[in-house]
Amino acid sequence: MITWERLRVFAAVARFGSVSEAAAALHITGPAVSQHVRKLEKEVQCQLVERDGRGIRLTSAGHILAGSAHTMVSTLADAERDLANLHGLVAGPLRIGGVASVLRTLVPDVLHRLIERHPRLEPSLRDGEAVDMIPMLQARQLDAVVTESWDHHPAHLPPGVRTTLLMHEDAQLAVPEGHPLAGQEFVALDELHGELWTSCPAGSDAHEALRQLLRAHEVEAEVRYCVSDYATQLRLVAAGLAVTLVPRVVRTSAPSSVRFVRCRPTVSRSVLVATGTETETPRVRAFLAEMSRVANLPEHHT
Numbered sequence: 001m002i003t004w005e006r007l008r009v010f011a012a013v014a015r016f017g018s019v020s021e022a023a024a025a026l027h028i029t030g031p032a033v034s035q036h037v038r039k040l041e042k043e044v045q046c047q048l049v050e051r052d053g054r055g056i057r058l059t060s061a062g063h064i065l066a067g068s069a070h071t072m073v074s075t076l077a078d079a080e081r082d083l084a085n086l087h088g089l090v091a092g093p094l095r096i097g098g099v100a101s102v103l104r105t106l107v108p109d110v111l112h113r114l115i116e117r118h119p120r121l122e123p124s125l126r127d128g129e130a131v132d133m134i135p136m137l138q139a140r141q142l143d144a145v146v147t148e149s150w151d152h153h154p155a156h157l158p159p160g161v162r163t164t165l166l167m168h169e170d171a172q173l174a175v176p177e178g179h180p181l182a183g184q185e186f187v188a189l190d191e192l193h194g195e196l197w198t199s200c201p202a203g204s205d206a207h208e209a210l211r212q213l214l215r216a217h218e219v220e221a222e223v224r225y226c227v228s229d230y231a232t233q234l235r236l237v238a239a240g241l242a243v244t245l246v247p248r249v250v251r252t253s254a255p256s257s258v259r260f261v262r263c264r265p266t267v268s269r270s271v272l273v274a275t276g277t278e279t280e281t282p283r284v285r286a287f288l289a290e291m292s293r294v295a296n297l298p299e300h301h302t
Contacts, residue, residue: 014066091120098146150209198225
Protein backbone atom coordinates (compact mmCIF):
# COMPACT_ATOMS: atom_id res chain seq x y z
CA MET A 1 0.00 0.00 0.00
CA ILE A 2 1.33 3.46 -0.94
CA THR A 3 1.28 5.74 2.10
CA TRP A 4 0.51 9.45 1.97
CA GLU A 5 3.71 10.45 3.80
CA ARG A 6 5.90 8.68 1.23
CA LEU A 7 4.03 10.33 -1.63
CA ARG A 8 4.45 13.73 0.03
CA VAL A 9 8.19 13.17 0.41
CA PHE A 10 8.50 11.87 -3.15
CA ALA A 11 6.66 14.94 -4.49
CA ALA A 12 9.30 17.15 -2.84
CA VAL A 13 12.16 15.04 -4.22
CA ALA A 14 10.65 15.27 -7.70
CA ARG A 15 10.18 19.01 -7.34
CA PHE A 16 13.73 19.82 -6.21
CA GLY A 17 15.69 17.01 -7.87
CA SER A 18 17.72 16.71 -4.69
CA VAL A 19 17.38 14.68 -1.50
CA SER A 20 19.05 17.40 0.61
CA GLU A 21 16.82 20.20 -0.72
CA ALA A 22 13.70 18.08 -0.26
CA ALA A 23 14.80 17.33 3.31
CA ALA A 24 15.32 21.03 4.04
CA ALA A 25 11.91 21.91 2.61
CA LEU A 26 10.17 19.20 4.63
CA HIS A 27 12.21 19.80 7.82
CA ILE A 28 13.38 16.18 8.03
CA THR A 29 16.78 14.55 7.56
CA GLY A 30 18.30 13.48 4.25
CA PRO A 31 18.50 9.81 5.32
CA ALA A 32 14.80 9.92 6.21
CA VAL A 33 13.98 11.20 2.72
CA SER A 34 16.09 8.47 1.11
CA GLN A 35 14.42 5.82 3.26
CA HIS A 36 10.96 7.00 2.22
CA VAL A 37 11.94 6.83 -1.45
CA ARG A 38 13.42 3.33 -1.10
CA LYS A 39 10.29 2.06 0.67
CA LEU A 40 8.09 3.67 -1.96
CA GLU A 41 10.07 1.92 -4.71
CA LYS A 42 9.46 -1.40 -2.96
CA GLU A 43 5.75 -0.65 -2.67
CA VAL A 44 5.34 0.20 -6.37
CA GLN A 45 7.89 -2.47 -7.41
CA CYS A 46 9.88 -0.26 -9.76
CA GLN A 47 12.76 2.21 -9.66
CA LEU A 48 11.63 5.83 -9.33
CA VAL A 49 14.92 7.77 -9.17
CA GLU A 50 18.49 7.37 -10.36
CA ARG A 51 21.68 9.26 -9.67
CA ASP A 52 22.58 12.21 -11.90
CA GLY A 53 25.93 13.66 -10.85
CA ARG A 54 25.45 15.15 -7.38
CA GLY A 55 21.69 15.12 -7.72
CA ILE A 56 19.05 12.67 -8.84
CA ARG A 57 16.64 12.43 -11.73
CA LEU A 58 13.33 10.66 -12.16
CA THR A 59 12.94 7.49 -14.17
CA SER A 60 9.98 7.11 -16.53
CA ALA A 61 8.02 5.49 -13.71
CA GLY A 62 9.11 8.31 -11.40
CA HIS A 63 7.72 10.94 -13.77
CA ILE A 64 4.37 9.14 -13.90
CA LEU A 65 4.10 8.87 -10.11
CA ALA A 66 5.36 12.43 -9.57
CA GLY A 67 2.40 13.82 -11.51
CA SER A 68 -0.07 12.05 -9.24
CA ALA A 69 1.93 12.96 -6.12
CA HIS A 70 1.94 16.66 -7.03
CA THR A 71 -1.80 16.58 -7.65
CA MET A 72 -2.42 14.98 -4.25
CA VAL A 73 -0.18 17.49 -2.44
CA SER A 74 -2.03 20.39 -4.10
CA THR A 75 -5.43 18.87 -3.36
CA LEU A 76 -4.59 18.43 0.32
CA ALA A 77 -3.23 21.99 0.54
CA ASP A 78 -6.46 23.29 -1.03
CA ALA A 79 -8.53 21.31 1.46
CA GLU A 80 -6.52 22.63 4.41
CA ARG A 81 -6.89 26.19 3.11
CA ASP A 82 -10.65 25.85 2.60
CA LEU A 83 -11.19 24.41 6.06
CA ALA A 84 -9.04 27.08 7.66
CA ASN A 85 -10.96 29.80 5.82
CA LEU A 86 -14.24 28.24 6.89
CA HIS A 87 -13.37 28.50 10.57
CA GLY A 88 -11.12 31.58 10.41
CA LEU A 89 -8.68 29.79 12.70
CA VAL A 90 -5.12 31.18 12.96
CA ALA A 91 -3.40 27.90 13.84
CA GLY A 92 -1.04 25.32 12.41
CA PRO A 93 2.20 25.69 10.46
CA LEU A 94 3.23 29.04 8.99
CA ARG A 95 6.31 28.55 6.80
CA ILE A 96 8.14 31.80 6.12
CA GLY A 97 11.13 32.44 3.89
CA GLY A 98 12.93 35.73 3.50
CA VAL A 99 16.03 37.78 2.83
CA ALA A 100 18.21 38.00 5.93
CA SER A 101 18.08 41.79 6.36
CA VAL A 102 14.30 41.79 6.80
CA LEU A 103 14.10 38.56 8.77
CA ARG A 104 16.50 39.98 11.34
CA THR A 105 14.94 43.45 11.66
CA LEU A 106 11.19 42.88 11.28
CA VAL A 107 10.18 39.25 11.56
CA PRO A 108 11.14 38.41 15.20
CA ASP A 109 8.78 41.07 16.60
CA VAL A 110 6.05 39.92 14.23
CA LEU A 111 6.31 36.28 15.25
CA HIS A 112 6.44 37.15 18.96
CA ARG A 113 3.18 39.07 18.71
CA LEU A 114 1.48 36.46 16.52
CA ILE A 115 2.33 33.63 18.92
CA GLU A 116 1.07 35.69 21.85
CA ARG A 117 -2.25 36.28 20.09
CA HIS A 118 -2.51 32.85 18.47
CA PRO A 119 -0.84 30.20 20.69
CA ARG A 120 -1.73 27.38 18.28
CA LEU A 121 0.25 28.98 15.44
CA GLU A 122 3.47 27.10 14.53
CA PRO A 123 5.78 29.44 12.59
CA SER A 124 9.08 28.39 11.02
CA LEU A 125 11.74 30.45 9.26
CA ARG A 126 14.12 29.89 6.35
CA ASP A 127 16.51 32.57 5.08
CA GLY A 128 17.77 32.74 1.53
CA GLU A 129 17.30 34.51 -1.77
CA ALA A 130 14.13 34.98 -3.80
CA VAL A 131 15.55 32.99 -6.71
CA ASP A 132 15.50 29.90 -4.48
CA MET A 133 12.44 30.60 -2.34
CA ILE A 134 9.85 31.73 -4.90
CA PRO A 135 9.86 28.24 -6.50
CA MET A 136 9.27 26.84 -2.99
CA LEU A 137 6.32 29.21 -2.62
CA GLN A 138 4.93 28.00 -5.95
CA ALA A 139 5.42 24.40 -4.82
CA ARG A 140 3.57 25.21 -1.58
CA GLN A 141 6.63 24.40 0.50
CA LEU A 142 6.48 27.97 1.87
CA ASP A 143 3.45 30.09 2.79
CA ALA A 144 5.08 33.51 2.44
CA VAL A 145 8.38 34.95 1.23
CA VAL A 146 9.68 38.31 2.44
CA THR A 147 11.70 39.69 -0.43
CA GLU A 148 12.97 42.89 -2.03
CA SER A 149 12.70 44.77 -5.30
CA TRP A 150 15.18 47.50 -6.26
CA ASP A 151 13.78 50.47 -8.15
CA HIS A 152 16.39 50.25 -10.90
CA HIS A 153 16.30 46.42 -10.96
CA PRO A 154 12.69 45.33 -10.26
CA ALA A 155 12.04 41.78 -9.10
CA HIS A 156 10.39 39.60 -11.74
CA LEU A 157 7.84 37.39 -10.01
CA PRO A 158 6.00 34.63 -11.88
CA PRO A 159 2.24 34.53 -12.48
CA GLY A 160 0.27 33.27 -9.52
CA VAL A 161 2.38 35.18 -6.97
CA ARG A 162 0.79 38.11 -5.13
CA THR A 163 2.85 40.82 -3.41
CA THR A 164 2.10 43.07 -0.45
CA LEU A 165 4.25 46.21 -0.14
CA LEU A 166 5.70 46.66 3.35
CA MET A 167 7.98 49.66 2.93
CA HIS A 168 10.01 51.70 0.48
CA GLU A 169 13.45 52.80 1.67
CA ASP A 170 16.63 54.39 0.41
CA ALA A 171 20.06 52.76 0.33
CA GLN A 172 23.22 54.67 1.19
CA LEU A 173 26.90 54.06 0.56
CA ALA A 174 28.66 52.65 3.63
CA VAL A 175 32.37 53.53 3.96
CA PRO A 176 34.88 53.22 6.81
CA GLU A 177 35.81 56.29 8.81
CA GLY A 178 38.84 57.91 7.25
CA HIS A 179 37.66 57.08 3.74
CA PRO A 180 37.89 60.09 1.36
CA LEU A 181 34.08 60.03 0.99
CA ALA A 182 33.32 59.67 4.72
CA GLY A 183 32.74 63.39 5.30
CA GLN A 184 30.62 64.05 2.23
CA GLU A 185 26.85 64.52 2.35
CA PHE A 186 26.37 63.10 -1.15
CA VAL A 187 28.34 61.01 -3.61
CA ALA A 188 27.69 60.79 -7.34
CA LEU A 189 27.53 57.15 -8.38
CA ASP A 190 29.81 57.74 -11.36
CA GLU A 191 32.58 58.78 -8.92
CA LEU A 192 32.91 55.31 -7.37
CA HIS A 193 35.75 54.02 -9.53
CA GLY A 194 38.40 51.75 -8.02
CA GLU A 195 36.47 50.70 -4.91
CA LEU A 196 36.40 47.18 -3.55
CA TRP A 197 32.86 46.08 -2.71
CA THR A 198 31.05 43.69 -0.45
CA SER A 199 27.57 42.54 -1.42
CA CYS A 200 25.10 39.69 -1.18
CA PRO A 201 25.97 36.51 -3.10
CA ALA A 202 25.94 36.39 -6.91
CA GLY A 203 22.46 35.64 -8.20
CA SER A 204 20.72 37.49 -5.37
CA ASP A 205 18.55 40.51 -6.15
CA ALA A 206 20.84 42.80 -4.14
CA HIS A 207 23.98 41.61 -5.95
CA GLU A 208 22.46 41.90 -9.41
CA ALA A 209 20.99 45.30 -8.55
CA LEU A 210 24.44 46.57 -7.48
CA ARG A 211 26.07 45.23 -10.64
CA GLN A 212 23.42 46.82 -12.86
CA LEU A 213 23.60 50.14 -11.00
CA LEU A 214 27.37 50.42 -11.37
CA ARG A 215 27.30 49.35 -15.02
CA ALA A 216 24.66 52.00 -15.74
CA HIS A 217 27.07 54.63 -14.39
CA GLU A 218 30.07 53.10 -16.19
CA VAL A 219 31.83 52.19 -12.95
CA GLU A 220 34.23 49.26 -12.97
CA ALA A 221 33.71 47.41 -9.70
CA GLU A 222 35.21 44.37 -8.02
CA VAL A 223 32.84 42.65 -5.62
CA ARG A 224 35.39 40.77 -3.56
CA TYR A 225 33.37 39.81 -0.47
CA CYS A 226 30.02 38.08 -1.06
CA VAL A 227 28.03 37.44 2.12
CA SER A 228 24.26 37.30 2.54
CA ASP A 229 24.08 39.15 5.86
CA TYR A 230 24.34 42.95 5.91
CA ALA A 231 25.72 42.86 9.47
CA THR A 232 28.77 40.98 8.18
CA GLN A 233 29.08 43.34 5.22
CA LEU A 234 29.14 46.30 7.62
CA ARG A 235 31.87 44.62 9.68
CA LEU A 236 33.94 44.30 6.52
CA VAL A 237 33.36 47.99 5.83
CA ALA A 238 34.34 48.90 9.40
CA ALA A 239 37.58 46.95 8.93
CA GLY A 240 38.42 49.09 5.91
CA LEU A 241 38.17 46.18 3.48
CA ALA A 242 35.30 47.33 1.27
CA VAL A 243 32.36 49.64 0.70
CA THR A 244 28.73 48.63 0.19
CA LEU A 245 25.19 49.87 -0.36
CA VAL A 246 23.01 49.49 2.73
CA PRO A 247 19.21 49.82 2.99
CA ARG A 248 17.83 52.07 5.74
CA VAL A 249 16.33 49.26 7.82
CA VAL A 250 19.74 47.77 8.65
CA ARG A 251 21.80 50.93 9.13
CA THR A 252 21.02 51.23 12.84
CA SER A 253 23.05 48.08 13.53
CA ALA A 254 26.24 49.39 11.90
CA PRO A 255 29.52 49.60 13.86
CA SER A 256 30.30 53.13 15.07
CA SER A 257 33.25 53.43 12.68
CA VAL A 258 31.04 53.13 9.58
CA ARG A 259 29.92 56.30 7.82
CA PHE A 260 26.96 56.61 5.47
CA VAL A 261 26.82 58.83 2.40
CA ARG A 262 23.67 59.52 0.39
CA CYS A 263 23.80 58.66 -3.29
CA ARG A 264 23.00 60.79 -6.31
CA PRO A 265 20.81 59.70 -7.94
CA THR A 266 18.98 58.14 -4.98
CA VAL A 267 19.07 54.34 -4.77
CA SER A 268 15.94 52.73 -3.29
CA ARG A 269 14.34 49.35 -2.72
CA SER A 270 10.90 48.07 -1.79
CA VAL A 271 10.36 45.33 0.80
CA LEU A 272 7.54 42.97 -0.17
CA VAL A 273 5.81 39.85 1.06
CA ALA A 274 5.08 37.35 -1.71
CA THR A 275 2.24 34.88 -1.28
CA GLY A 276 0.40 32.46 -3.54
CA THR A 277 -2.87 33.78 -4.93
CA GLU A 278 -4.57 30.48 -4.13
CA THR A 279 -2.97 29.69 -0.78
CA GLU A 280 -3.85 32.60 1.50
CA THR A 281 -5.21 31.31 4.81
CA PRO A 282 -6.14 33.06 8.06
CA ARG A 283 -2.60 32.47 9.35
CA VAL A 284 -1.05 34.01 6.21
CA ARG A 285 -3.41 36.99 6.40
CA ALA A 286 -2.55 37.45 10.09
CA PHE A 287 1.15 37.42 9.19
CA LEU A 288 0.65 40.00 6.43
CA ALA A 289 -1.32 42.30 8.71
CA GLU A 290 1.28 42.14 11.50
CA MET A 291 4.19 42.60 9.08
CA SER A 292 2.52 45.72 7.68
CA ARG A 293 1.94 47.07 11.18
CA VAL A 294 5.55 46.54 12.32
CA ALA A 295 7.03 47.86 9.06
CA ASN A 296 5.15 51.13 9.55
CA LEU A 297 6.27 51.75 13.11
CA PRO A 298 8.29 54.99 13.49
CA GLU A 299 11.60 53.25 14.28
CA HIS A 300 11.59 51.70 10.82
CA HIS A 301 11.24 55.07 9.10
CA THR A 302 13.92 57.13 10.76
